[in-house]
Amino acid sequence: MRPVKAAFARNPFGWALPLTLAVFIGPIFLGLFGTLLPAFGLQPALGSFELSFDPWHDFFNDPALTKSLRLTLTVGFGATLIAVIIGFCSVAILFGTRAFGIVRSLLAPALAFPHASFAVGLAFLIAPSGWIARLISPWATGWDQPPDLLIVRDPDAIALMLSLALKESLFLVLMIVGALGQINAGSLLRSARSMGYAPARAWLIVIAPQVHAQVRLPIYAMLASALSIVDMAIVLGPAAPPPLAPMTLDWFRELDSGRQLMASVAAIFQLLLVIGAVLLWRFGEMVVNLAVRGPLTNGIRRGWAERIAGGVGRIGISLALVASVGAILMLLIWSFAGTWSWPGALPQRWSAAMWVRSGDTLVLLVWRTAIIAIAASAIATALAIFCLEAGIGQPKSRWLVILYVPLLVPQISFLFGVQLLWNRLWLDGTMVAVTLTHLLFVLPYVFLVLSDPYRALDPRIAIAARSLGASRLRTLVRIKIPLLARPIATAMAIGFAVSVGQYLPTLFAGAGQIDTLTTEAVALASGADRRLAGVIAFTLTALPFMALALVSLAPNRLGRANQ
Template sequence: MAASLRHPLSGLVRLVMAVIYLPLLPAGVMLFAPAFSVTNWQLLLDDPQLPQATVATLVSTLIATLGALLIALFLVRLLWPGQRWRRLSTRLPWLLAIPHVAFATSALLLFAEGGLLYQLCTVCSPPFDRYGVGLGLTLAVKESAFVLWAIYAVLPEKRLAQQKIVLQTFGYGRYQTLSWLILPAIAPVLGAVMLAVLAWSLSVVEVAIVLGPGNPPTLAVLAFQWLSQGDAQQQAKGMLLCLLLLMLLAALAALGYGLWKAWRRTIPNLAGTRPRSQRTVPERAFSGLLPACGILCTAVLLMLARGGDVGPVGTSLSFGLLSSLIALIVIFLWLEWGPQRGAVWVWLPLALPALPLVTGQYFIALRLGLDGHYAAVLWSHLLWVLPWMLLVLQPAWRRIDPRLILTARTLGWPRAKIFLLLKCPLLVRPALLAFATGFSVSMAQYMPTLWLGAGRFATLTTETVALSSGGSIPVLASRALGLLLVTGTVFGIAALLSRLAGRYRQGLR
């Protein structure tokens, strides 16, 4: 049975992945084609918005990426292992359930001029944020929950907890435990997660429209505006700006990797210094900080939302569920029957700016006459849903004990039976996390839905972003609240099923 299934399924999964990743080819051509013209570069460099937009992009991106990493590592250092760490881990899905657009909308309604904070204290007028500091801080808080969730998913708690006891017995503190024990164990996955966070923070459009500086905006929003115009010169400038974002991403990633390697050379401390473990802050206060942000976001939206009007829930729900389900099936087949190594291209949607990829998708849809169709929008979502889910699921797949597979083969089990009855049950909890993550990613898709849907499919995200530019505050809060409730329900169900799987299967805990 395994021999009969191996080649057909291997070819089928490669074909499906090729269809999903097909926009990479026209996106690459369209991204580099304007770069060979000196005139295009001159037009871009002469634009007066470019310097300020670059500064705002760098400031917001660095604050978001470094802030998310520091918050996550600080909480791991402070709380792991222990009851408060497990309690925080159970609360993380509720913050992850809040989409970025909904979180940014609540921050806008709370801190902007005319918001709730301004109404309570008229003296507390918000400063003009031309550098995107507020955008960076909002993204840092939001992305820290995802980083923590990824750490929780890959942290081998039982083994490392025993080693931590040994370190504490020898008098080493929390910082050395984090540096010598936890970070080396999670470094590969953490590096991939932080690269994805960096790429997303650098090229995010919808959140920057809601919360970022307006004139000039960030580089991603500026590129989006230029690509949306009909003028060929403006579109060329938009593509060059996407190329500039890619260059900034490569430079920042190389800088981060270099700093990591340099920092690793400073440890371990061969002098044997054992600094005292001092708790300068209470654990209880910081363990509830991130959940409190989620509660505050929900409370703001509930206070301002208009009852009975949550927007196009059905359309958003259908895109999220179908794209996540399709991606989950494809990922399982890819991990089992796909190539074992060398498929680095599957991570390109996480490392490239989204704008040229959406442009490539739109080019293909126009050529095939599929723009404005439901299937085209669903196909466009898969380009981001699938790699994000694979990022969550692949580490758990690689941690499957090979002795179990060897035992099953010794008993004469074919490959398909091992896959269905052994590997899939072992990956129930990571699969639920991946499904919820993919659903959240699909719900957050703004540009693919807007362009490939030709404006025919209104989702909660597209309406929230549109209303943030000057619509009715109650309607804006209602759309953001609907986005929060739909995503929160899916994350809640995934968390509940994950706990049930761990309760009745001790090996899955």
């Protein structure tokens, strides 16, 4: 104990590490454990202590499994690969241009766009009776009525894969932009171009490999998320059968205990699938790395490769941005649509009736969603600050990997166990349980947003304050936090946005009793009333945007503090 005490004496924020580890790792491991036991027939709460492999047998013999697995792998690998290609190609072609500045300014709002409302808006956009079909009908298509096409919820999950790819490509571009700040990208690029290399080729050969090394973990997180996506899959994916994660959720919700045991097996299998997929992706990276070793130094200054990359990048990033803007517009228009018959491009009659009719419910949902998000982001920000003050989060720190654990482990694999944990603590179905569960997913983003500005703060400022007699805590509260007011506010806004968008954690920790805008939007997406879905999903989108807008609209006070 003595060395620990000594360490605490040296660093009064030393407790931040064990506390954060407890917050991060504790629920995940307990949750995994809680899911693992029923997978082997062990249900202590029900008095069942007999080890059984029957749930595994039932799971592997389920007739829907093969198709569901195929869909899962198609969506997981397809969406990630397309997002990576769009992400790298678009930055390669745009880096250093005015357009890059515009794209950068749109990234944070795009990231704040919750998956669920993006999916609902996109469904309204691309459905056979959606806006795109209306805009080109009947003059270009000859369709007098919505065509009988399965575009949304198609059996091969193509719509889900492409939608997810577009959404995640913006996330990856944001990660790449962040990574560019870690290397001397401008000088490296100038150096390669001064040797005659075309801009996009120079970027792909010189910058991309270095950036890739830094965004590897976010890419793995993307892969894990794409393999286990639930909310977007419910809205845009096929239903018979769905991919593995939504199928697992369906089984968990069934009253049949046999199905629930199969769900535990599926949840554990989902984790194994993600581990295998990440290893396979890593192997693929090594193969690609070997394959491009020769072209790196073959001396070719320009050619078809960068032209193709340029085209893919331009089209991909444009589609991603257009899809985002189009989805928001769709939600807004549908929420105010009165009469809107085919093939009108806009409603024939506008009405705020749905907003008025859903007023009370909406206020309650907004209130509940916001309270959970504010609490989760505030706790996450405080924990992140204490961790950074404790020295965790240095660029090479091994603790950084731990931050990604909640993003790498599929939510469905441990949330059932977490629900059992809350149940044991008499907390399931409460706002506290939902907030604490959201914290698992909010903290990584808050930490990532905050760590760079925190490390960039000139250490001499704190040294000067300490030399004037200020304690470490006083230096933190009076000097560092005011100086970092803007990054802290941004981190809180991002944390708020992440919490607002949580679907599965709300569902499990809330035990079906805590509805938020996200759970409601997903529930309404497959219903017949597009107006109500538009109202809920648009409000869901507006909340994180408002949080980010608040931060950007308060520049003077925060900005002065930063100076």
